[in-house]
Amino acid sequence: MPNITLDEAERVVQAAKAKAMEMGVKLSISVVDARGDLICMVRMDGAPWRTPYVSRGKARAAACFGVPSNDLTERALQPVFRAVMEVEKGEFVPGQGALPIFKDGELIGACGGSGGTAQEDEDAARAGIEAL
Amino acid sequence: MPNITLDEAERVVQAAKAKAMEMGVKLSISVVDARGDLICMVRMDGAPWRTPYVSRGKARAAACFGVPSNDLTERALQPVFRAVMEVEKGEFVPGQGALPIFKDGELIGACGGSGGTAQEDEDAARAGIEAL
Amino acid sequence: MPNITLDEAERVVQAAKAKAMEMGVKLSISVVDARGDLICMVRMDGAPWRTPYVSRGKARAAACFGVPSNDLTERALQPVFRAVMEVEKGEFVPGQGALPIFKDGELIGACGGSGGTAQEDEDAARAGIEAL
Amino acid sequence: MPNITLDEAERVVQAAKAKAMEMGVKLSISVVDARGDLICMVRMDGAPWRTPYVSRGKARAAACFGVPSNDLTERALQPVFRAVMEVEKGEFVPGQGALPIFKDGELIGACGGSGGTAQEDEDAARAGIEAL
Numbered sequence: 001m002p003n004i005t006l007d008e009a010e011r012v013v014q015a016a017k018a019k020a021m022e023m024g025v026k027l028s029i030s031v032v033d034a035r036g037d038l039i040c041m042v043r044m045d046g047a048p049w050r051t052p053y054v055s056r057g058k059a060r061a062a063a064c065f066g067v068p069s070n071d072l073t074e075r076a077l078q079p080v081f082r083a084v085m086e087v088e089k090g091e092f093v094p095g096q097g098a099l100p101i102f103k104d105g106e107l108i109g110a111c112g113g114s115g116g117t118a119q120e121d122e123d124a125a126r127a128g129i130e131a132l
Numbered sequence: 133m134p135n136i137t138l139d140e141a142e143r144v145v146q147a148a149k150a151k152a153m154e155m156g157v158k159l160s161i162s163v164v165d166a167r168g169d170l171i172c173m174v175r176m177d178g179a180p181w182r183t184p185y186v187s188r189g190k191a192r193a194a195a196c197f198g199v200p201s202n203d204l205t206e207r208a209l210q211p212v213f214r215a216v217m218e219v220e221k222g223e224f225v226p227g228q229g230a231l232p233i234f235k236d237g238e239l240i241g242a243c244g245g246s247g248g249t250a251q252e253d254e255d256a257a258r259a260g261i262e263a264l
Numbered sequence: 265m266p267n268i269t270l271d272e273a274e275r276v277v278q279a280a281k282a283k284a285m286e287m288g289v290k291l292s293i294s295v296v297d298a299r300g301d302l303i304c305m306v307r308m309d310g311a312p313w314r315t316p317y318v319s320r321g322k323a324r325a326a327a328c329f330g331v332p333s334n335d336l337t338e339r340a341l342q343p344v345f346r347a348v349m350e351v352e353k354g355e356f357v358p359g360q361g362a363l364p365i366f367k368d369g370e371l372i373g374a375c376g377g378s379g380g381t382a383q384e385d386e387d388a389a390r391a392g393i394e395a396l
Numbered sequence: 397m398p399n400i401t402l403d404e405a406e407r408v409v410q411a412a413k414a415k416a417m418e419m420g421v422k423l424s425i426s427v428v429d430a431r432g433d434l435i436c437m438v439r440m441d442g443a444p445w446r447t448p449y450v451s452r453g454k455a456r457a458a459a460c461f462g463v464p465s466n467d468l469t470e471r472a473l474q475p476v477f478r479a480v481m482e483v484e485k486g487e488f489v490p491g492q493g494a495l496p497i498f499k500d501g502e503l504i505g506a507c508g509g510s511g512g513t514a515q516e517d518e519d520a521a522r523a524g525i526e527a528l
Contacts, residue, residue: 006441037445041437045402049167049433050196050216057215076211085211089485090219095211114212133397138309167431169313173305177270181301221353221485313431314460314480321479340475349475354483359475378476 003033004101004109008132009040012101012111016128017042025116027124028055031101033109036060036092044115051114055121057093059112062100066107070096070122097121101129135165136233136241140264141172144233144243148260149174157248159256160187163233165241168192168223176247183246187253189225191244194232198239202228202254229253233261267297268365268373272396273304276365276375280392281306289380291388292319295365297373300324300356308379315378319385321357323376326364330371334360334386361385365393399429400497400505404528405436408497408507412524413438421512423520424451427497429505432456432487440511447510451517453489455508458496462503466492466518493517497525 004012009031016029021044028043028051036059043052062069064084072094075081084092098112099122111128113121136144141163152159153176160175160183168191175184194201196216204226207213216224230244231254243260245253268276273295280293285308292307292315300323307316326333328348336358339345348356362376363386375392377385400408405427412425417440424439424447432455439448458465460480468490471477480488494508495518507524509517 006438010438035445037439038437038448039439041434042402042406043433043435048196049431050219052434053219054212054215058212061211073211076214077209085214085218090215093211093215095215133399135397138306142306167313167433169307169431170305170316171307173302174270174274175301175303181299184302312460314483317483318476318479322476337475340478341473349478349482354479357475357479359479 001034002103002106002108004031004039006039009109011131012128013040013042015131016111016113016124017044019127020044020124023120025120027113027115027121028052029111029113029124029128030055030059031109031111032056032059032063034063034107036063039109047115053090054093054114055112057091058095058098058114059110061092061094062098062112063107063110064092066100069094069098069112097125099125099129133166134235134238134240136163136171138171143263144260145172145174147263148243148245148256149176151256151259152176155252157252159245159247159253160184161243161245161256161260162187162191163241163243164188164191164195166195166239168195171241179247185222186225186246187244189223190227190230190246191242193224193226194230194242194244195239196224198232201226201230201244229257231257231261265298266367266370266372268295268303270303273373275395276392277304277306279395280375280377280388281308283391284308284388287384289384291377291379291385292316293375293377293388293392294319294323295373295375296320296323296327298327298371300327311379317354318357318378319376321355322359322362322378323374325356325358326362326376327371327374328356330364333358333362333376361389363389363393397430398499398502398504400427400435402435407527408524409436409438411527412507412509412520413440415520415523416440419516421516423509423511423517424448425507425509425520425524426451426455427505427507428452428455428459430459430503432459443511449486450489450510451508453487454491454494454510455506457488457490458494458506458508459503460488462496465490465494465508493521495521495525
């Protein structure tokens with residue numbers, strides 16, 4: 001399984017943080033690997049305590065399906081999604097704010113944000129990934 | 133992070149209790165700090181055993197988002213809210229009955245009620261906070 | 265089931281708080297009814313966030329068996345106690361710091377402390393109960 | 397409650413990471429605030445997927461008691477610690493590898509490592525904190 005490196009993940013997080021500062025929002029930003037496991041996370045000063053795990057859960061959902069987590073929201077009440085959410089105990093959040101990361105066409109991880117509007121969370125993630 | 137003191141929290145709880153007596157309802161009333169952790173709780177004689185933790189969970193939700201818990205109800209089935217409820221294991225209740233507490237514009241805690249109608253729960257919390 | 269009233273529980277908590285201040289320790293103090301359900305709790309300024317639920321769990325254990333929670337510590341690794349702790353999910357703490365409350369020979373509740381040494385927790389609970 | 401800033405937490409994490417590289421071990425390193433909530437985490441390339449949450453749980457334990465998490469290990473089977481571990485659902489790890497962070501005598505957070513020996517985990521955390 002190809003995976004994003006910590007160096008790359010830190011660049012993503014720093015660029016997403018810069019975008020959040022530019023937008024004037026206080027976010028947590030998580031990068032996970034292709035398996036959905038956490039590599040790197042920052043919580044900006046003033047971002048609520050829930051945002052680290054929410055950003056992580058969105059990123060895991062995006063990595064798990066290889067699509068923007070927003071694409072999963074419609075299905076969030078379907079039995080399969082409810083089962084995955086139950087098994088993952090809050091570590092799988094099929095809501096807008098995370099995007100998968102690809103390299104040479106292969107999934108290598110995902111980046112998710114939490115603390116702004118769902119659109120701002122996603123915009124920060126996108127800016128982070130574009131910095132790669 | 134500024135926090136309500138125990139002295140202040142006890143005044144809130146006593147005033148909310150007085151309001152509940154005036155309304156003729158038997159409530160539990162919880163005050164949490166800005167992080168959502170419990171500071172002070174009373175359960176009036178005859179209020180059911182579930183009401184301490186329900187009032188606490190509403191107060192935590194109000195503190196977590198800095199808004200009346202009633203404002204969160206519509207979003208309670210969204211993925212992010214379901215994840216937070218799962219992680220918090222019943223300690224996060226996005227239903228009417230709790231209000232955030234601000235001091236000089238900063239969130240310092242929240243007060244929540246349980247045991248009456250949702251509106252009565254919220255009215256008691258409001259009366260408590262106004263006593264500050 | 266005879267039960268301590270909220271008025272009585274508040275007197276217990278206030279007297280236990282006064283004792284804690286006299287000892288110079290920052291405690292949470294919980295009073296539960298004969299069923300072990302919470303009636304009243306205060307967390308003194310500076311007492312850690314874990315102390316509300318730890319004091320509550322000790323009080324529940326004391327009420328459940330009608331003995332000082334300290335008397336249960338030796339049995340805490342026995343299968344029955346492990347089962348109760350598992351079912352109660354942290355709301356049953358068979359460790360020193362809580363005492364049962366009796367009235368006319370009948371169990372009416374329990375008071376537990378957390379945040380000091382286990383002995384200080386118990387001393388505060390005792391002072392609270394003696395105020396009844 | 398005073399809290400470490402993200403800027404400070406990132407300096408701690410980077411210095412702990414440098415120490416881990418010098419020791420030739422692959423760690424996850426977490427910094428939490430005084431409440432025990434995550435601020436910043438990195439997982440070095442090759443560190444196992446369990447290490448982010450183990451390092452976080454050790455850091456939370458150190459912040460919760462304001463002592464090195466190693467000082468808590470002996471008590472880990474006591475009822476209070478079992479209850480806290482149960483309530484915190486794996487987010488509280490009273491094992492060696494994390495140290496509290498103080499500023500002007502006040503607790504502002506904690507740093508924890510996971511992935512090496514418990515001593516290496518703690519050494520990395522110490523090097524991180526000394527960089528402040």
